Amino acid sequence: MESPFKEDILKGKVALLTGGGSGIGFEISKQFGKHGASVAIMGRRKQVLDSAVSTLRSFSIPAVGFEGDVRKQEDARRVVESTFKHFGRLDILVNAAAGNFLVASEDLSPNGFRTVMDIDSVGTFTMCHEALEYLKQGGPGRGSSSGGTILNISATLHYTAAWYQIHVSAAKAAVDAITRNLALEWGTDYDIRVNGIAPGPIGDTAGMSKLAPEEINSKAKDQMPLYKLGEKWDIAMAAVYLVSDAGKYINGTTVPVDGGLWLSRPRH
Ligand code: HXC
Numbered sequence: 001m002e003s004p005f006k007e008d009i010l011k012g013k014v015a016l017l018t019g020g021g022s023g024i025g026f027e028i029s030k031q032f033g034k035h036g037a038s039v040a041i042m043g044r045r046k047q048v049l050d051s052a053v054s055t056l057r058s059f060s061i062p063a064v065g066f067e068g069d070v071r072k073q074e075d076a077r078r079v080v081e082s083t084f085k086h087f088g089r090l091d092i093l094v095n096a097a098a099g100n101f102l103v104a105s106e107d108l109s110p111n112g113f114r115t116v117m118d119i120d121s122v123g124t125f126t127m128c129h130e131a132l133e134y135l136k137q138g139g140p141g142r143g144s145s146s147g148g149t150i151l152n153i154s155a156t157l158h159y160t161a162a163w164y165q166i167h168v169s170a171a172k173a174a175v176d177a178i179t180r181n182l183a184l185e186w187g188t189d190y191d192i193r194v195n196g197i198a199p200g201p202i203g204d205t206a207g208m209s210k211l212a213p214e215e216i217n218s219k220a221k222d223q224m225p226l227y228k229l230g231e232k233w234d235i236a237m238a239a240v241y242l243v244s245d246a247g248k249y250i251n252g253t254t255v256p257v258d259g260g261l262w263l264s265r266p267r268h
Contacts, residue, residue: 011036025096033061070123183252200258
């Protein structure tokens with residue numbers, strides 16, 4: 001689908017995306033690139049990164065991949081620094097790396113709970129922490145008037161409660177708290193805007209194939225106000241809006257992009 005935004009809306013910006021090699025993260029990488037940004041993607045799997053980078057380059061998007069695990073602070077530091085060295089600045093950080101699986105709480109080991117907290121929540125904070133120096137006023141030693149922006153990919157699970165996803169619900173609740181607190185502190189001190197997107201069920205993603213077997217999927221559709229799954233494109237367009245100057249007064253908000261699903265109730 002064509003983008004409704006001007007193709008130079010992110011011209012000159014440099015974005016780093018964790019989990020940017022696949023799923024929603026990749027679509028955001030692609031759309032940022034198509035709107036003028038240079039894109040660095042971070043992920044654990046070299047093959048996924050290589051293939052994503054070559055696809056991005058096939059659209060003439062300046063792109064580079066860095067292997068790393070957001071659970072390791074040294075990886076976070078190295079990737080942020082490499083991005084800055086490669087492109088000469090860092091304007092946008094997107095935390096899209098996530099871990100997930102369906103499991104009943106009684107069967108989930110504390111280590112399984114911790115693993116998802118480590119990836120989603122601690123990983124998000126670690127990336128923000130390591131990127132701060134570079135996001136401030138366009139990077140160390142630079143004098144531009146405004147700082148960069150951070151976008152955290154969240155979920156709507158914790159707005160109510162979600163079956164078999166206690167670990168992800170807790171992790172994404174923490175992500176939303178990180179979004180608000182950094183927005184307050186870094187928005188005030190450095191003019192860095194921090195926002196989030198909470199995707200609903202998005203077709204053709206690892207999240208959907210792992211979490212929603214086909215029968216749940218078709219039953220869920222009956223209760224969705226828009227009667228359809230979202231597309232990765234929907235999330236990417238919200239991302240372009242939030243990180244661009246169009247979103248310059250939006251700070252500390254997590255935007256649900258779910259067609260209103262989390263609000264919906266069966267008709268009676
Ligand atoms: C129960 C599980 C489990 C499962 C892992 N564990 N998978 N427990 N059911 N299916 C437990 C393990 O038993 C172990 O605890 C602990 O978790 C760590 O497991 P490892 O396999 O060692 O972890 P690791 O190799 O680091 O893998 C991390 C992962 C994996 C999260 C488990 O699935 C992953 O990396 N996934 C990333 C890709 C992904 O899932 N993307 C989709 C995101 S979708 P013990 O106690 O045995 O040591 C998404 C959407 C959210 O986020 C919102 C949807 C609406």
